[in-house]
Amino acid sequence: MASIVQFENVGLRYGTGQETLSDVSFQLGAGTFYFLTGASGAGKTSLLKLLYLAQRPSRGIIRLFGEDAVTMSRDRLPAMRRRMGVVFQDFRLIPHLSAWDNIALPLRVAGLPEDEVEQPVREMLAWVGLAERAHARPATLSGGEQQRVAIARAVVGRPEILVADEPTGNVDPDMADRLIHLFESMNKLGTTVVVATHDFHLLGRVPGAQMMRLDRGRLLDPTGSLRHPPNEIDP
Numbered sequence: 001m002a003s004i005v006q007f008e009n010v011g012l013r014y015g016t017g018q019e020t021l022s023d024v025s026f027q028l029g030a031g032t033f034y035f036l037t038g039a040s041g042a043g044k045t046s047l048l049k050l051l052y053l054a055q056r057p058s059r060g061i062i063r064l065f066g067e068d069a070v071t072m073s074r075d076r077l078p079a080m081r082r083r084m085g086v087v088f089q090d091f092r093l094i095p096h097l098s099a100w101d102n103i104a105l106p107l108r109v110a111g112l113p114e115d116e117v118e119q120p121v122r123e124m125l126a127w128v129g130l131a132e133r134a135h136a137r138p139a140t141l142s143g144g145e146q147q148r149v150a151i152a153r154a155v156v157g158r159p160e161i162l163v164a165d166e167p168t169g170n171v172d173p174d175m176a177d178r179l180i181h182l183f184e185s186m187n188k189l190g191t192t193v194v195v196a197t198h199d200f201h202l203l204g205r206v207p208g209a210q211m212m213r214l215d216r217g218r219l220l221d222p223t224g225s226l227r228h229p230p231n232e233i234d235p
């Protein structure tokens with residue numbers, strides 16, 4: 001299976017402090033589902049920021065869709081980012097837009113005509129259980145509802161990679177299962193999915209998902225499953 005993301009000896013240092021991420025090396029196989037776990041402060045959000053190109057590493061090599069993401073010119077970044085859907089930990093919805101318009105945004109930015117925007121937005125709103133709240137602005141939605149709008153916005157354009165940072169942090173267990181099922185359905189259609197979570201309950205929900213575990217800025221890969229081809233697990 002082709003790898004869609006490669007990190008080689010990546011390090012990240014904010015300011016002049018210690019490295020937040022050190023010697024991080026892995027490859028993500030196209031079409032695979034990954035969970036990223038680790039204690040609070042281990043560096044999960046930082047790793048995801050490198051992945052969705054919000055942050056450049058202090059050292060190492062990152063290749064995304066076969067291109068060198070570290071030396072890439074700033075003009076190329078928006079086109080690369082459009083191939084990814086991101087669920088931010090703090091949602092980042094546009095406050096003056098309704099739930100509907102927030103979800104429609106990636107499709108409109110991609111230049112889809114309005115008659116091709118309506119159906120996917122309607123379907124996504126229904127999927128995340130917010131059909132009745134289509135016209136609500138983010139400030140009038142609960143935290144869990146905002147999170148569901150953020151998820152709908154990230155997946156509506158069927159991105160090649162979906163990156164989600166604690167996407168079930170604000171919803172009840174039933175909704176968490178439903179959202180994970182949505183990610184799994186997208187994964188079955190070919191999207192590579194990376195979900196950072198503290199929620200151990202979720203980890204068993206996706207058969208075949210690979211685990212990435214960060215421990216104080218270092219990625220543990222005891223089974224070698226993050227290399228390609230994955231190592232056989234020793235009997």
Ligand SMILES: Nc1ncnc2c1ncn2[C@@H]1O[C@H](COP(=O)(O)OP(=O)(O)OP(=O)(O)O)[C@@H](O)[C@H]1O
Nearest residue numbers: 014015020038039040041042043044045046047198
């Ligand atoms: N912009 C920043 N400037 C300086 N330090 C930062 C910045 N962002 C994160 N850090 C530090 O980097 C470390 C890792 O943070 P990060 O948010 O990546 O961890 P995390 O595993 O996602 O944690 P959590 O599960 O609590 O969200 C922490 O010590 C944090 O204080």
